[in-house]
Amino acid sequence: MTEPARLLSVAPSPAFWVAVAAYSVATVLLFVVLAGKASLRPTAIAFVVLAMIAHGTDIGWRGVEHVHPAESVREALGFLAFIVTGGYVLASTRYRLTLGGVVVMPVALVLLLLARLTPAGDRPEDLSTLGRIHISLATLGVGIFALASALSAIYLVEDRALKRKKFEGAAFKDRGAPLESLDRLAHRLVWVGFPIFTVALALGAVWTARLGEDLGRIEYLLAGVTWLVFAVLLVARQIYGWRGKRAAKLTLEGFAAALAVLAIYLVRRIVG
Amino acid sequence: MSELFVVGISWRTAKVAVREKLAFREDELADTLHALTGELPVTEALLISTCNRVEIYGVGKAGSDVPTVVRQWLAQRRSVKLADVGEALYERRGPAAIRHVFSVASSLDSLVVGEAQILGQLKDSYAFAGTAGTSGPVLSRAIERAFGVAKRVRTETAIARGAANVSSVAVELAGRVFGDLAGKSVLVVGAGKMSSLAARHLYSNGAQRIVVTNRSPEKAEALAEEIEATARPWAELEQLLAAADVVISSTGAREPVLTKAMFKKVAKARRYRPIMVIDIAVPRDAEPQIQDIDGVYLFDIDDLDKVVAANLAERQKAAEHAGKIVEHEATQFEHWMRSQGVVPTIRALREKFAAIGDAEVAKALDQLVRKELTRDQQRELIQRVVQLVINKLLHQPMAVLRGSAPGDAAERASVLAELFALEISDQADGELAEAVPGDEGTERKAQA
Numbered sequence: 001m002t003e004p005a006r007l008l009s010v011a012p013s014p015a016f017w018v019a020v021a022a023y024s025v026a027t028v029l030l031f032v033v034l035a036g037k038a039s040l041r042p043t044a045i046a047f048v049v050l051a052m053i054a055h056g057t058d059i060g061w062r063g064v065e066h067v068h069p070a071e072s073v074r075e076a077l078g079f080l081a082f083i084v085t086g087g088y089v090l091a092s093t094r095y096r097l098t099l100g101g102v103v104v105m106p107v108a109l110v111l112l113l114l115a116r117l118t119p120a121g122d123r124p125e126d127l128s129t130l131g132r133i134h135i136s137l138a139t140l141g142v143g144i145f146a147l148a149s150a151l152s153a154i155y156l157v158e159d160r161a162l163k164r165k166k167f168e169g170a171a172f173k174d175r176g177a178p179l180e181s182l183d184r185l186a187h188r189l190v191w192v193g194f195p196i197f198t199v200a201l202a203l204g205a206v207w208t209a210r211l212g213e214d215l216g217r218i219e220y221l222l223a224g225v226t227w228l229v230f231a232v233l234l235v236a237r238q239i240y241g242w243r244g245k246r247a248a249k250l251t252l253e254g255f256a257a258a259l260a261v262l263a264i265y266l267v268r269r270i271v272g
Numbered sequence: 273m274s275e276l277f278v279v280g281i282s283w284r285t286a287k288v289a290v291r292e293k294l295a296f297r298e299d300e301l302a303d304t305l306h307a308l309t310g311e312l313p314v315t316e317a318l319l320i321s322t323c324n325r326v327e328i329y330g331v332g333k334a335g336s337d338v339p340t341v342v343r344q345w346l347a348q349r350r351s352v353k354l355a356d357v358g359e360a361l362y363e364r365r366g367p368a369a370i371r372h373v374f375s376v377a378s379s380l381d382s383l384v385v386g387e388a389q390i391l392g393q394l395k396d397s398y399a400f401a402g403t404a405g406t407s408g409p410v411l412s413r414a415i416e417r418a419f420g421v422a423k424r425v426r427t428e429t430a431i432a433r434g435a436a437n438v439s440s441v442a443v444e445l446a447g448r449v450f451g452d453l454a455g456k457s458v459l460v461v462g463a464g465k466m467s468s469l470a471a472r473h474l475y476s477n478g479a480q481r482i483v484v485t486n487r488s489p490e491k492a493e494a495l496a497e498e499i500e501a502t503a504r505p506w507a508e509l510e511q512l513l514a515a516a517d518v519v520i521s522s523t524g525a526r527e528p529v530l531t532k533a534m535f536k537k538v539a540k541a542r543r544y545r546p547i548m549v550i551d552i553a554v555p556r557d558a559e560p561q562i563q564d565i566d567g568v569y570l571f572d573i574d575d576l577d578k579v580v581a582a583n584l585a586e587r588q589k590a591a592e593h594a595g596k597i598v599e600h601e602a603t604q605f606e607h608w609m610r611s612q613g614v615v616p617t618i619r620a621l622r623e624k625f626a627a628i629g630d631a632e633v634a635k636a637l638d639q640l641v642r643k644e645l646t647r648d649q650q651r652e653l654i655q656r657v658v659q660l661v662i663n664k665l666l667h668q669p670m671a672v673l674r675g676s677a678p679g680d681a682a683e684r685a686s687v688l689a690e691l692f693a694l695e696i697s698d699q700a701d702g703e704l705a706e707a708v709p710g711d712e713g714t715e716r717k718a719q720a
Contacts, residue, residue: 038430162445162448162449162569163569165571165578167578167579167582177451178447178448178449178451178452179448179449179450179546180450180451180546181451240543241542241543241544241545242544243543243544244546244566245566245567246544246566
């Protein structure tokens with residue numbers, strides 16, 4: 001058996017560096033495509049796919065080295081970036097999402113770098129199966145919310161371009177996914193992510209209670225706020241028909257709260 | 273050798289008042305094509321007559337002045353003085369004609385760059401020439417290649433991207449909001465011509481149904497009947513707006529008929545589903561403030577013009593790349609045309625050489641059958657046959673070379689050297705007479 005502390009500081013695999021390079025190239029290419037060089041789109045998407053494969057390989061390689069993707073928030077960030085990239089690739093098979101790509105790719109790159117290159121810290125004590133399930137589900141839920149947020153962000157940019165008649169702008173010229181599809185897809189993702197996040201939150205509360213920790217800590221409160229925002233979004237849509245710009249803004253606000261939770265976890269881990 | 277040419281007039285060179293004088297009706301095309309190939313030294317002909325151009329594509333003898341004859345003939349045929357249309361008529365020959373037809377097919381020469389209509393019109397004209405029996409190998413090859421070039425240009429460039437007229441812009445903008453128009457409902461407010469055109473365009477692009485409403489029910493009924501829509505009373509406007517996805521408005525009202533207060537209620541009734549309003553009326557039918565309501569996308573006639581302008585600017589950019597494709601393809605086609613010019617010569621040369629070879633081989637085989645030859649005699653026979661074939665092949669060119677005037681001889685000798693990749697030294701001059709038989713006596717000697 002290897003020592004847990006060492007396990008957490010497993011050096012990044014060669015696949016990690018390939019993923020970093022591919023994410024960087026994909027980001028630059030997507031910006032170039034958005035600037036008008038549409039012929040580079042297939043190359044850009046090829047690099048996105050390469051980044052996803054390399055990223056997946058890196059996660060698999062760490063698994064072989066006994067580092068679970070839900071071992072810690074640090075590891076979970078890498079897994080979250082992978083889910084976001086995978087979702088983006090899936091959505092790209094149906095819609096032109098260059099605009100989304102220039103947001104998703106750098107975000108995935110930053111998350112991956114945070115997950116692999118920040119100090120590992122100590123292994124959390126009493127990381128039980130319950131804890132691992134909680135982290136896995138929370139990561140999955142936040143990953144799905146991240147995708148919904150990316151689509152909502154594209155919605156807001158495209159909506160603004162149409163409302164302000166910016167026909168010369170990149171958002172209009174790129175001929176991305178239609179507004180109605182973006183709104184519908186984001187809504188479906190929230191529907192899928194919300195129950196997963198709810199279960200994760202409940203398990204987290206039980207786990208925290210077992211550890212005897214105070215449930216009033218800021219990250220727990222923010223997680224509750226995240227859940228509340230998405231709950232309001234779903235209810236308001238169902239009852240009052242909230243959609244479009246209002247729904248997109250609410251989705252982004254919910255995701256911002258989720259990101260704040262992750263950031264607090266990460267900072268705590270780094271600074272101890 | 274035959275040469276492709278084009279004689280024509282287009283929007284670039286003449287106004288419609290001049291173009292219409294040379295235009296042909298469809299029922300005149302067959303007679304005109306037959307007259308072209310029957311009365312003039314034109315072996316193949318195609319005629320295209322559209323609102324923006326009248327062009328005759330033909331094949332005539334290279335170096336001859338067929339295009340000039342065709343100009344005169346065209347003016348005479350349309351009963352106009354050549355002086356009246358002469359300046360507007362253009363002609364292109366050979367490579368320039370090829371570049372022209374490639375540009376026309378690729379819509380680079382169109383009034384609206386990238387519009388697809390011209391390609392369809394060229395295809396129709398080509399089919400017509402085929403039916404009339406006036407298209408031939410050169411024209412067919414050029415026109416079919418032009419179709420290929422047009423396809424390449426449309427695939428590899430953005431020349432056809434983006435709507436270039438108001439009706440198409442309505443479809444494009446609806447696509448930005450809804451994506452697929454299937455299942456969407458269009459409401460036409462007012463009975464204007466433009467709105468009915470736009471509605472019909474949306475319908476042909478997948479919209480499920482069109483509803484027309486107008487202050488005058490008779491006009492609404494008439495328009496509904498014309499565009500296969502449903503007419504509804506003006507009093508139901510608010511309910512109709514709540515049920516519509518795209519609204520096209522062009523009433524003659526002096527005051528806005530689509531107000532913000534009305535749309536606030538409509539948006540709520542629609543549960544904030546997106547609705548697109550295209551206001552092509554002047555004065556405008558919709559209050560600009562309805563744009564502030566979530567999910568309401570309002571475009572007036574200026575906005576539509578802006579989209580057209582932006583799209584056309586993009587197309588112009590793409591036209592530069594398309595021009596390079598046309599240039600490359602035209603160069604390739606010229607090479608092919610040139611190679612086609614030497615094919616009959618190559619074929620005749622092969623046949624002549626084969627006939628000489630076959631005749632000598634037949635004689636040698638005959639000797640082999642009739643006489644019992646030793647191995648040495650057989651070897652000698654083969655050498656003689658080879659020598660004879662060489663002599664016969666070289667006899668004619670050498671005779672011409674020797675009989676040429678000094679200037680011509682040098683030029684012909686240089687061509688021969690190039691054709692046979694000869695390395696010529698000074699010594700070779702003296703040896704030529706011995707090596708190459710120049711008269712029948714030498715040939716007879718070889719046969720003996």
